[in-house]
Amino acid sequence: MKEREVIIEAGLNLENTYANLPKIFFTNQILGHVPSPKIAVLNYPLIESLGLNAKALQSDNGVDILSGNKIPEGATPIAEAYAGHQFGNFTMLGDGRAMLIGEHITPKGERVDIQLKGSGRTPYSRGGDGKASLGPMLREYIISEAMNGLGIPTTRSLAVVTTGESIIRETKLPGAILTRIAASHIRVGTFQYAANWGTVEDIRALADYTLKRHFKEENYSGNPYIFLLKEAIKKQADLIAKWQLVGFIHGVMNTDNMAISGETIDYGPCAFMDTYDPRTVFSSIDIHGRYAYFNQPNIAGWNLARFAETLLPLLHINQNEAVNIANDAIADFPNQYKNNWISGMRRKLGIFNEEAEDEYLIEGLLSTMQKYEADYTNTFRDLTISKKEDIALSGTVEFEKWYDLWQERLKRQEKSEEDSRELMKNNNPSVIPRNHRVEEALEAAADQGDYSVMEGLLKALSKPYSYSKEQDYYSTLPETSSCKYKTYCGT
Ligand code: AMP
Numbered sequence: 001m002k003e004r005e006v007i008i009e010a011g012l013n014l015e016n017t018y019a020n021l022p023k024i025f026f027t028n029q030i031l032g033h034v035p036s037p038k039i040a041v042l043n044y045p046l047i048e049s050l051g052l053n054a055k056a057l058q059s060d061n062g063v064d065i066l067s068g069n070k071i072p073e074g075a076t077p078i079a080e081a082y083a084g085h086q087f088g089n090f091t092m093l094g095d096g097r098a099m100l101i102g103e104h105i106t107p108k109g110e111r112v113d114i115q116l117k118g119s120g121r122t123p124y125s126r127g128g129d130g131k132a133s134l135g136p137m138l139r140e141y142i143i144s145e146a147m148n149g150l151g152i153p154t155t156r157s158l159a160v161v162t163t164g165e166s167i168i169r170e171t172k173l174p175g176a177i178l179t180r181i182a183a184s185h186i187r188v189g190t191f192q193y194a195a196n197w198g199t200v201e202d203i204r205a206l207a208d209y210t211l212k213r214h215f216k217e218e219n220y221s222g223n224p225y226i227f228l229l230k231e232a233i234k235k236q237a238d239l240i241a242k243w244q245l246v247g248f249i250h251g252v253m254n255t256d257n258m259a260i261s262g263e264t265i266d267y268g269p270c271a272f273m274d275t276y277d278p279r280t281v282f283s284s285i286d287i288h289g290r291y292a293y294f295n296q297p298n299i300a301g302w303n304l305a306r307f308a309e310t311l312l313p314l315l316h317i318n319q320n321e322a323v324n325i326a327n328d329a330i331a332d333f334p335n336q337y338k339n340n341w342i343s344g345m346r347r348k349l350g351i352f353n354e355e356a357e358d359e360y361l362i363e364g365l366l367s368t369m370q371k372y373e374a375d376y377t378n379t380f381r382d383l384t385i386s387k388k389e390d391i392a393l394s395g396t397v398e399f400e401k402w403y404d405l406w407q408e409r410l411k412r413q414e415k416s417e418e419d420s421r422e423l424m425k426n427n428n429p430s431v432i433p434r435n436h437r438v439e440e441a442l443e444a445a446a447d448q449g450d451y452s453v454m455e456g457l458l459k460a461l462s463k464p465y466s467y468s469k470e471q472d473y474y475s476t477l478p479e480t481s482s483c484k485y486k487t488y489c490g491t
């Protein structure tokens with residue numbers, strides 16, 4: 001079958017408008033070659049929703065496309081340039097092991113990036129091999145799909161292929177490539193790159209492109225770049241509140257890992273908190289806890305301030321005025337975040353209306369959870385479905401007192417007990433990708449080639465609010481707390 005036919009059959013409808021940006025933003029990429037690509041996982045529901053064809057993707061030509069061995073017609077593969085503050089230190093980066101094969105236009109008219117991660121060296125590889133190993137790519141697949149199931153904006157995972165190569169890390173590991181779908185890969189770091197190595201016209205070109213790609217023109221009036229800044233802030237205030245509400249810890253919130261689209265991006269050493277402790281850090285490289293759970297909102301604000309700085313030349317002709325505009329916009333982030341978080345917490349507790357003391361009630365529960373080292377997810381899960389005496393915190397003085405306050409609070413609203421329970425079910429996941437379950441799935445898949453464990457986990461994670469009986473297995477805690485669980489960058 002000819003390549004063109006495969007593209008048509010696969011339903012790929014590719015453009016690459018990013019390649020129309022000034023040349024400094026990307027480098028054209030040529031074909032890679034991996035010896036023996038094989039599909040490890042394919043995301044059938046996602047394939048369908050993007051208007052792609054699973055059968056064609058499974059064919060030899062399809063697998064060649066998913067492994068970067070063939071470049072589909074209509075595609076202009078590129079590696080994107082960007083910079084970033086990594087743990088606070090500014091540096092030049094870029095897609096060092098990824099290639100954007102194009103922007104696919106879905107049948108609904110949405111434009112999404114199709115990117116191969118682990119596809120080989122690029123000019124931005126900085127001494128790295130440009131490759132990825134199977135375990136971390138499957139891990140990104142699981143966590144990103146879990147985030148999607150939880151209703152949290154995220155890049156998606158379309159496929160993982162093994163390459164047939166061994167790659168060298170501490171040991172030899174099987175090589176793999178993840179096909180990532182994203183609203184775009186424009187990062188805070190992309191703007192930082194433009195501001196540091198480009199001209200004002202380059203920044204403007206990137207800002208105009210971002211506006212066109214992610215926002216409807218009819219929604220903004222006045223200076224469009226102020227609108228862009230405020231919208232990016234709004235999206236992050238929404239996203240980070242959602243992370244905090246489910247206990248998600250990204251692990252490496254460098255400015256290059258923050259997408260302007262508001263999607264969670266670049267799953268590395270991320271994990272979900274189990275025992276409630278705001279100081280939780282999983283990443284082995286985060287020695288000072290910069291990206292600890294409690295600090296994520298602060299870091300998001302810090303990253304957004306870096307974003308605002310890059311836009312200064314566009315915000316106002318007078319730079320003092322521009323700084324004032326940027327400061328005002330950034331100063332609003334903590335309020336927006338907090339409002340989103342409190343509203344989310346109210347929903348987790350079955351509360352429909354607002355009372356000034358709600359924050360006190362919420363903090364009362366959290367501090368009790370911290371004191372008694374309760375599991376974050378399961379505490380809310382138990383409040384949702386269990387009898388009081390079956391809740392782990394039951395019997396402690398603090399919890400008994402808190403429970404009465406909560407019950408009184410619920411009675412001070414018009415809604416019924418049933419309504420509250422329903423609200424709680426829709427806002428407290430009964431399953432999250434628990435570290436021991438993720439490890440179990442990865443071990444079976446990456447070490448033994450058995451993907452059934454991962455499939456079971458993915459199925460449970462696709463409907464985290466369904467509270468079905470089959471999901472109970474996935475909400476059990478490990479025998480010892482995985483608080484000491486460590487995640488690695490996995491490059
Ligand atoms: P990450 O921690 O995955 O966000 O990556 C940080 C930077 O390092 C990005 O610019 C990546 O493209 C780059 N990078 C990560 N792993 C590799 C690798 N194996 N080879 C080349 N570049 C890499």
Ligand code: MG
Nearest residue numbers: 256257265266
């Ligand atoms: Mg990154």
